[in-house]
Amino acid sequence: MTFDHDILAPDDAASPEHPAAPVSGRSVTLGISLLVTALLAAVLLVLPAPYAIRAPGPTQDTLGVQGGEAAAEDEPDGESVTAVPVVAVDGAPTFDTTGQLRLTTISAFGGPGSDVLLGDVLQAWYAPERSVQPAELIFGEESTSEEQERMLQAQMEGSEESATVAALTALGYEVPATLTVIGAAEGSGAEGVVEPDDVVRSIDGEPVVTHQDLLAGLDEVTPGDDVVLGVERDGAEQDLTVTTGDGDGRAALGIYLDPQYRFPVDVTIRPGNIGGSSAGTMFALAIIDKMTKEDELGGEIVAGTGTMSVDGRVGPIGGIRQKMFGAQRDDARWFLAPASNCDEVVGHVPDGLRVVRVATLDDARSAIEAIGAGAADGLPTCS
Known part of the structure; x- marks a missing residue:
C-alpha cells in the first residue's frame, strides 16, 4: 500500500532527524489534572445514588395462563406443568376468548436494600422509557424491602377483590x-x-x-x-x-x-409475582370477557392499567410512561389509560401504540368492544 506523504514509524519517533519536543510543566500539570478528573469521574459513576429508577416491567395476559405460553409447556425432564389461568371463573358459564388483555407493570430499582449507581441514574435520565426520582418518593423514607413487599401484596389482594365486585356488578349480579x-x-x-x-x-x-x-x-x-x-x-x-x-x-x-x-360466582385471580393495585381494570375486563358470549377483543392485543373501585371507577396509577413502553415491547397496539393520568401521557406515547382514555369500567368495556369490532376511530384519547 502506498501513501502520498511520509509516515513516521514508531522506531523513528525520536530519531536525530525528528527530535522529541521538550515537555513543559504546564503539560505535566494538565495531564495529571485530566488523569485525576477521570479517576474521580470513574469513582463517582460506581457510587450508590439516593435515587430510584423506574423502567418498563413485564406484562401479563389476564386472559391467559400465569407466566404466559411457557407455563403450558413440558419441563425438560418430561414432567408436565399445569397451566394456571390468571383469571378463573367457577359457578357460572364461561366462553372462549381471542386476543389478549395485558396488565402492565414497572420495574423499580434503588429501593430499600437495592441501591443504584450514579452511572445508572445518568443513563436513565436520557432514556425515554425510564424515569428517575428520589428513592423516598417511590418507596417511602423508613420502609424496608419486606415492608414494601407486604404492602404491595395487600394492595394486590384488595385490587383483585374490588375488580371482582365491579365486574360481577357490571354483569348484573348483586354482591352483598x-x-x-x-x-x-x-x-x-x-x-x-x-x-x-x-x-x-x-x-x-x-x-x-x-x-x-x-x-x-x-x-x-x-x-x-x-x-x-x-x-x-x-x-x-x-x-x-x-x-x-x-x-x-x-x-x-x-x-x-x-x-x-358474599360472591355469587367464584372468581380466582392468580397474577403471579406481581404486587400493587394498578391491575384492577384489566382484571375486571378479563372477568367480563370470559363471562360473556361476545368476543369483545376480536383477536386484538390491548394493554392497560388503572385501579378499579367496587363501583367501577378507574383510578390513577404511577409509572404510566414505563407501562406504555412495556405494552409496546410486548406487541400491544392499544393501551387503556386512566383519564386522571392523561397529563402524563401526552407527548410520551411510543410509536405504534394508540392510547384510549377511560374513567370507568363501562368506558373500558366499550373501548375493547369497539377495538374488537374495528370501530375504534372515535374512541377518546389523552390528546
Missing part, C-alpha cells in the same frame, strides 16, 4: 357485603362518632346491602354535609350523624371499613 368499621380517619367527622366493630346498615334511611349502596348514598351528598349512618353496635341498631369530608370530589365518611363480600 358486610361493612365493618375498623377505625376513623384522624380529624374526620367520623372520629369519636363511629366505633370499631360497628356494622354499617343504612345511610340516610336507605338500606346498605352492597358496598355500592353505601357509595351511591354518598354520591347524593355534597361534601361537608351531614349524613345519618345507621349502624349495628353490640347487637343494637343506632343512628349516627356524621359530617362528611371531601374525597376526590365526592362526599367521604372518613371511616376505614373491612368489607366481607
